Amino acid sequence: MDAGFDFILYRHGPFSFDLRDELSSMQADGLLELAVKREGYGPTYVPTQFSEMFLERFPKTTARYMKQIRFIADELGDKGVAELERLATAFFIAHRERIASVALRAQRLVELKPHISLPDARFACQQVDSLIERARPFSPREE
Amino acid sequence: MELASRAFEVITKPANVTDEVKGLLPDLGNADALPYWKHVLRMAALCHDIGHLPFSHAAEEELLPKGWTHERLSRLLIESEEMREIWDNMVPPLKPKHIVKLALGARKAKDLQFSRWETILSEIIVGDAFGVDRVDYLLRDSHHTGVAYGKFDHYRLIDELRILPSFEGSTEPSLGINGGGIYSAEALALARYFMFSQVYYHPIRLIYDHHLRDFLTAWLSKGTLLPEGTFPIDIEGHLRTTDDEVNAALRIAASDPEYPGHISARCIMRHCHFKRLYERDPQDAKLNSEPGAAIAMAAKREFGANAVRYSKPKVKNVAIDFPVCGPDGRVQPAISASETLSKLQPTAMEFVFIDPELKAKAKSWLDRNREKILAAAGEQEDEEHETQPKSSNTHVVEPRNAEKG
Numbered sequence: 001m002d003a004g005f006d007f008i009l010y011r012h013g014p015f016s017f018d019l020r021d022e023l024s025s026m027q028a029d030g031l032l033e034l035a036v037k038r039e040g041y042g043p044t045y046v047p048t049q050f051s052e053m054f055l056e057r058f059p060k061t062t063a064r065y066m067k068q069i070r071f072i073a074d075e076l077g078d079k080g081v082a083e084l085e086r087l088a089t090a091f092f093i094a095h096r097e098r099i100a101s102v103a104l105r106a107q108r109l110v111e112l113k114p115h116i117s118l119p120d121a122r123f124a125c126q127q128v129d130s131l132i133e134r135a136r137p138f139s140p141r142e143e
Numbered sequence: 144m145e146l147a148s149r150a151f152e153v154i155t156k157p158a159n160v161t162d163e164v165k166g167l168l169p170d171l172g173n174a175d176a177l178p179y180w181k182h183v184l185r186m187a188a189l190c191h192d193i194g195h196l197p198f199s200h201a202a203e204e205e206l207l208p209k210g211w212t213h214e215r216l217s218r219l220l221i222e223s224e225e226m227r228e229i230w231d232n233m234v235p236p237l238k239p240k241h242i243v244k245l246a247l248g249a250r251k252a253k254d255l256q257f258s259r260w261e262t263i264l265s266e267i268i269v270g271d272a273f274g275v276d277r278v279d280y281l282l283r284d285s286h287h288t289g290v291a292y293g294k295f296d297h298y299r300l301i302d303e304l305r306i307l308p309s310f311e312g313s314t315e316p317s318l319g320i321n322g323g324g325i326y327s328a329e330a331l332a333l334a335r336y337f338m339f340s341q342v343y344y345h346p347i348r349l350i351y352d353h354h355l356r357d358f359l360t361a362w363l364s365k366g367t368l369l370p371e372g373t374f375p376i377d378i379e380g381h382l383r384t385t386d387d388e389v390n391a392a393l394r395i396a397a398s399d400p401e402y403p404g405h406i407s408a409r410c411i412m413r414h415c416h417f418k419r420l421y422e423r424d425p426q427d428a429k430l431n432s433e434p435g436a437a438i439a440m441a442a443k444r445e446f447g448a449n450a451v452r453y454s455k456p457k458v459k460n461v462a463i464d465f466p467v468c469g470p471d472g473r474v475q476p477a478i479s480a481s482e483t484l485s486k487l488q489p490t491a492m493e494f495v496f497i498d499p500e501l502k503a504k505a506k507s508w509l510d511r512n513r514e515k516i517l518a519a520a521g522e523q524e525d526e527e528h529e530t531q532p533k534s535s536n537t538h539v540v541e542p543r544n545a546e547k548g
Contacts, residue, residue: 008253011317017250024460028491029428042464042476115167115314
């Protein structure tokens with residue numbers, strides 16, 4: 001599903017300034033807050049108590065997207081910045097540049113992010129292919 | 144330009160660059176390339192705001208053709224034939240594309256691919272954490288408005304800028320600061336927070352933006368100077384339209400009832416602006432996510448669209464995260480390193496304004512109907528989200544028709 005946010009390749013992989021603005025807006029609305037969960041690592045957005053009340057006001061919208069949200073949370077929720085950087089950039093290349101071969105995509109990933117090794121890049125591309133395959137049943141087009 | 148140069152000198156000073164960073168950014172070790180990039184950076188800083196319209200941001204969104212922004216106009220100028228001649232005659236000649244990248248940054252030049260070096264240099268100008276554009280406008284606006292909120296020790300901050308090798312497990316180099324600069328970085332974040340809440344998003348300043356926008360809409364669309372109905376996007380037209388032309392038109396319009404935009408011009412020139420009817424209350428947001436929008440809509444039904452204005456300024460992310468290098472060489476996120484930064488919260492604001500002649504009547508109407516309006520609008524929200532899944536951070540919802548009657 002397309003959430004409508006525009007992404008560009010930036011530091012640590014694809015980044016959406018629009019999504020960041022939206023998250024700031026949600027923080028200002030009291031729906032999210034920042035919490036440092038692990039020393040030395042950046043903050044994580046966590047839902048506030050108010051957000052639960054807020055979600056109760058949107059039962060139809062919540063039900064409509066819950067499966068997709070759960071899938072993403074289960075697959076990516078526990079990953080750190082370095083791993084997400086590799087996966088997100090690999091996904092960005094697969095999605096935007098439409099290169100079929102894993103080897104070519106891995107090369108492209110290293111070209112864009114020279115601090116990532118070729119074996120790590122190749123593994124990230126394979127992981128992304130698998131993720132896309134497992135996500136297929138959750139696509140609105142498949143439902 | 145001066146601040147950008149200073150930042151460049153600091154981050155490229157050999158004593159401030161580790162071997163690890165030099166390995167990740169070959170441009171840093173290339174003595175021939177550095178003077179070129181410093182020149183590009185200085186020209187990019189100089190040209191960063193060259194595309195601004197009269198009165199800067201006040202009417203940009205509504206009065207430029209779709210797809211156009213002041214950054215796109217800046218780019219048009221930087222890449223123009225006339226400017227190319229200037230870049231070509233510099234020693235060494237500068238590539239306009241490099242100037243565009245550094246002046247606009249990755250967010251506004253999405254079609255261009257940035258190297259890591261270019262990303263870091265562009266952050267010196269447009270970066271959220273300590274871009275010199277931000278440093279400059281806070282200090283300048285603070286000075287010109289006569290408030291102290293925007294002042295902070297920017298020289299200390301710039302002197303502590305560093306390119307840091309790793310952050311949160313990634314080894315991608317980023318622009319950060321030495322630990323000694325964290326207090327200046329906190330002061331910058333606080334300066335920004337106060338400048339937005341006390342100056343840029345002050346309700347009276349916001350309503351004057353509305354009146355100016357209303358005037359410009361009427362003035363431009365009625366063909367007084369610019370028959371297109373929007374600001375011109377060709378170079379000649381853009382350079383022809385300055386604050387002076389708008390000020391002169393405002394003065395004429397304010398005293399001539401037949402002139403396009405007369406009423407808005409009069410509001411501005413005679414300081415008889417619309418008055419605040421409603422300001423967002425966090426408690427109201429529990430009933431409706433945009434209480435101001437719900438009240439503005441109801442007020443328009445009651446008093447007419449021309450008597451009501453609604454403003455929802457864009458929420459500003461106040462606590463920007465960036466890497467900080469501690470005395471032990473450990474790099475950590477600023478939000479972990481600074482309790483002050485971790486506690487800064489963005490603020491949501493909404494205002495509804497009313498024609499001053501209707502203020503008393505509207506206040507009484509709102510007192511009677513406020514809860515009913517918010518509750519009724521809140522019930523509709525789930526249905527609306529079903530049909531419009533992506534929420535919007537758009538800051539102003541406003542009818543284009545500005546004039547009364």
